[in-house]
Amino acid sequence: xxxxxTFRAEARTWLEENCPAEMRIPxxxxxxxxxxxxxxxxxxxxxxxxxxxxxxxxxxxPDWPKAYGGAxxxxxxxxxxxxxxxxLGCRSPLNSFGIWMLGPALLKFGTEEQKxxxxxxxxxxxxxxxxxxxxxxxxxxxxxxxTFGEDxxxxxxxxxxxxxxxxxDKADWIFCLVRTDKxxxxxxxxxxxxxxxxxxxxxxxxxxxxxxxxxxxxxxxNVVVPKDQVVxxxxxxxxxxKYLLGHEREMISGMGGDGGVTSIGAAMKATLAEEPVLRAQxxxxxxxxxxxxxxxxxxxxxxxxxxxxxxxxxxxxYVGTELNKKRNELVMSIGGSQALxxxxxxxxxxxxxxxxxxxxxxxxxxxxxxxxxxVVSKRILEMPGG
Amino acid sequence: MAMTLTDDQNxxxxxxxxxxxxxxxVTHFRKFRDMGCxxxxxxGLWKQFAELGFTGILIPEADGGMGMGQIEAGIVLExxxxxxxxxxxxxxxxxxxxxxxxxxxxxxxxxxxGILAGETVIGIAIEEGVKHxxxxxxCVAERSGNGFKLTGQKQFVVQGASSDMLIVAARTAGAAxxxxxxxxxxxxxxxxxxxxxxxxxxxxxxxAHVNLDGVQVDADAVIGxxxxxxxxxxxxLDAGRVGAAxxxxxxxxxxxxxxxxxxxxxxxxxxxxxxxxxxxxxxxHLYGEMEGARSIVLKAQSLMDEGHAKAExxxxxxxxxxxxxxxxxxxxxxxxxxxxGMTDEYDIGLYMKRDRxxxxxxxxxxxxxxxxxxxxxx
Numbered sequence: 001x002x003x004x005x006t007f008r009a010e011a012r013t014w015l016e017e018n019c020p021a022e023m024r025i026p027x028x029x030x031x032x033x034x035x036x037x038x039x040x041x042x043x044x045x046x047x048x049x050x051x052x053x054x055x056x057x058x059x060x061x062p063d064w065p066k067a068y069g070g071a072x073x074x075x076x077x078x079x080x081x082x083x084x085x086x087x088l089g090c091r092s093p094l095n096s097f098g099i100w101m102l103g104p105a106l107l108k109f110g111t112e113e114q115k116x117x118x119x120x121x122x123x124x125x126x127x128x129x130x131x132x133x134x135x136x137x138x139x140x141x142x143x144x145x146x147t148f149g150e151d152x153x154x155x156x157x158x159x160x161x162x163x164x165x166x167x168x169d170k171a172d173w174i175f176c177l178v179r180t181d182k183x184x185x186x187x188x189x190x191x192x193x194x195x196x197x198x199x200x201x202x203x204x205x206x207x208x209x210x211x212x213x214x215x216x217x218x219x220x221x222n223v224v225v226p227k228d229q230v231v232x233x234x235x236x237x238x239x240x241x242k243y244l245l246g247h248e249r250e251m252i253s254g255m256g257g258d259g260g261v262t263s264i265g266a267a268m269k270a271t272l273a274e275e276p277v278l279r280a281q282x283x284x285x286x287x288x289x290x291x292x293x294x295x296x297x298x299x300x301x302x303x304x305x306x307x308x309x310x311x312x313x314x315x316x317x318y319v320g321t322e323l324n325k326k327r328n329e330l331v332m333s334i335g336g337s338q339a340l341x342x343x344x345x346x347x348x349x350x351x352x353x354x355x356x357x358x359x360x361x362x363x364x365x366x367x368x369x370x371x372x373x374x375v376v377s378k379r380i381l382e383m384p385g386g
Numbered sequence: 387m388a389m390t391l392t393d394d395q396n397x398x399x400x401x402x403x404x405x406x407x408x409x410x411x412v413t414h415f416r417k418f419r420d421m422g423c424x425x426x427x428x429x430g431l432w433k434q435f436a437e438l439g440f441t442g443i444l445i446p447e448a449d450g451g452m453g454m455g456q457i458e459a460g461i462v463l464e465x466x467x468x469x470x471x472x473x474x475x476x477x478x479x480x481x482x483x484x485x486x487x488x489x490x491x492x493x494x495x496x497x498x499x500g501i502l503a504g505e506t507v508i509g510i511a512i513e514e515g516v517k518h519x520x521x522x523x524x525c526v527a528e529r530s531g532n533g534f535k536l537t538g539q540k541q542f543v544v545q546g547a548s549s550d551m552l553i554v555a556a557r558t559a560g561a562a563x564x565x566x567x568x569x570x571x572x573x574x575x576x577x578x579x580x581x582x583x584x585x586x587x588x589x590x591x592x593x594a595h596v597n598l599d600g601v602q603v604d605a606d607a608v609i610g611x612x613x614x615x616x617x618x619x620x621x622x623l624d625a626g627r628v629g630a631a632x633x634x635x636x637x638x639x640x641x642x643x644x645x646x647x648x649x650x651x652x653x654x655x656x657x658x659x660x661x662x663x664x665x666x667x668x669x670x671h672l673y674g675e676m677e678g679a680r681s682i683v684l685k686a687q688s689l690m691d692e693g694h695a696k697a698e699x700x701x702x703x704x705x706x707x708x709x710x711x712x713x714x715x716x717x718x719x720x721x722x723x724x725x726x727g728m729t730d731e732y733d734i735g736l737y738m739k740r741d742r743x744x745x746x747x748x749x750x751x752x753x754x755x756x757x758x759x760x761x762x763x764x
Contacts, residue, residue: 263762263763263764265759265762265763265764266762266763266764268764269763269764272759272764273764279759279764280752280755280756280759282759282764283755283756283758283759284706284755286703286755286758286759286762287703287706287707287710287751287754287755287758288678288707290682290685290699290700290703290707290758291678291679291681291682291703291707292678294389294678294681294682294684294685294700295677295678295681295682297389297681297685298389298390298680298681298684298685299681301388301389301390302389302390305390307390315670315673315674315677318670318674319674319678370667372670373666373667373670373671374663374666374667374670376670376673376674377666377667377669377670378666380670380673381646381666381669381670381673382650383646383649383650383660383661383666383669384650384658384660384661385657385658385660385661385662385666
């Protein structure tokens with residue numbers, strides 16, 4: 001057996017022995033997801049045990065180095081572990097913006113001390129993070145942001161407002177872009193980390209068209225942030241932010257369709273048989289969905305071998321999010337009048353309608369489709385003009 | 387397998403790219419078009435293909451070929467598409483070879499050497515209506531003497547009138563609409579009762595209407611099993627489909643590159659038109675569509691080469707996607723070129739014509755999207 005095959009067998013045995021049966025049935029909704037953090041209330045003993053075992057094994061962040069709470073797996077081993085988890089239907093032990101976003105930024109830009117401290121906390125699910133980027137006047141034009149940190153020697157005093165801060169009301173800490181030099185647009189922003197319990201921080205959830213409130217407005221009123229809580233160099237936070245946005249786009253680009261190649265058409269066969277034009281739309285969607293999966297696979301293979309264009313994730317983000325919106329439009333059309341129900345038990349509280357509305361943000365958050373097309377056009381196609 | 391080309395495949399691509407660009411660029415296509423060539427391609431070029439080993443890419447090593455797969459054939463087809471190089475490669479070296487690989491040794495020995503030498507051309511006589519409907523084949527093969535007597539009509543037989551042999555699908559049992567009861571035959575061009583009328587197509591290729599008026603063939607003209615022709619036909623068609631898709635990736639990419647170059651040089655309102663965001667967004671969207679097409683075609687080729695159970699689904703999706711993306715590319719190409727895009731002198735219109743033919747060849751995007759739906763269970 002090759003090393004990878006041995007690893008696969010070992011991973012499978014470990015999962016079979018350690019993943020509780022309750023954690024192998026699909027999560028019904030967000031309430032079944034483990035986000036960790038100071039105030040997280042476990043929904044079951046199984047959820048707690050599954051997290052603890054994964055933490056001990058380094059499997060909440062399998063590809064992170066062992067010194068920072070990971071298992072030190074290679075990309076191939078990580079892929080195999082995920083495949084085996086999928087086969088057994090294992091739930092993710094821990095979801096977190098710390099894992100997806102802050103961790104990769106710390107790994108690239110953080111000091112050794114920051115890596116050990118913050119990445120360790122993230123890996124153990126102790127601290128739940130949120131991201132403070134957008135401001136009311138700075139959406140697509142993020143670099144125009146105004147939240148200001150006044151230099152007070154060993155600390156900054158931060159004043160301003162962020163918006164679209166995901167789960168800010170539930171987060172323990174924030175990674176936040178703060179202007180630390182008003183004279184320099186790009187090189188006047190720092191990437192700061194601070195506790196949401198610091199005096200002067202407050203949040204207000206925003207009710208969305210889906211009826212849910214996953215985002216908040218976040219206010220800073222004379223918030224004191226020590227200088228050792230900056231990631232990367234002072235005034236060079238834009239580099240960190242850009243790196244993270246690239247990472248975020250890769251992540252969001254994986255959301256097209258249903259996360260796999262399985263068609264949603266088969267389950268709707270009876271309806272589609274009576275609706276030839278809708279069936280045709282579904283068929284063309286399936287062509288695009290299979291295409292996107294193959295495209296993603298090819299992109300990842302080229303990315304790993306350094307052959308992909310550095311701006312390529314912008315293209316994948318555009319294609320993937322537009323596809324996911326199309327998919328949800330089809331789900332609503334196939335669902336007909338029942339999919340319109342907003343609160344009923346038979347629709348699981350209007351889940352189709354709420355998901356459909358949620359997906360409209362896919363092509364806005366993390367860079368709009370229009371900005372993605374700008375980036376592809378200028379950086380990949382090298383079209384002229386500013 | 388990884389969705390990237392191997393070093394050997396990259397070398398083949400470089401060879402094919404250099405060769406087509408120097409020996410069969412668009413000027414070569416124009417030359418044969420303008421002389422009104424009855425074949426629509428150069429026999430000399432076909433021989434050069436053979437000298438480079440292209441015609442034997444899919445022929446097994448045991449039969450004297452290179453024993454490679456759809457990815458390699460597709461590499462050559464992409465360069466053919468990019469340069470609009472006219473040749474019998476797709477019909478003869480791809481579709482016909484895939485059918486003949488399932489024939490007995492005598493048949494393989496009869497046809498492979500000529501293909502390997504770049505001397506033989508084979509026509510694919512499947513279509514009976516104006517749209518691709520292989521299961522609806524009605525052409526009849528009755529048992530007669532030592533073999534069969536073929537009666538019926540075929541159309542859209544590309545290069546049929548230039549062919550040495552036609553692969554004819556006919557019904558030995560069952561009724562139109564059934565996949566059982568079909569048989570494939572190798573019919574010599576000189577067979578009594580076989581007549582053809584050549585028609586020039588919009589892209590200057592020449593396709594034949596074929597009339598089979600009681601054409602007598604021996605039993606050894608059967609490719610594969612009597613009544614079991616669907617298996618051979620499917621293999622041949624899928625190779626032809628994924629090959630046409632690869633060629634469309636070449637046509638679409640060639641048109642796209644030409645258009646992007648134009649956007650970077652054409653000036654209006656004192657600006658290079660590529661500065662206009664209205665065009666930039668359409669260009670970026672087109673690029674995404676072509677990249678997707680390239681990916682699904684590569685995926686379909688590799689699944690075919692692996693003999694994967696899902697290959698048929700991916701081939702259908704690839705033919706559909708490549709057709710839609712290539713079509714978008716040529717439409718945007720003509721529009722973004724403006725007035726000169728409408729002139730015969732400019733090449734972009736030639737790409738539009740080629741796309742139209744390739745989209746129709748072996749089933750269009752709608753036919754294949756419908757198959758995707760059926761294979762996906764609805």
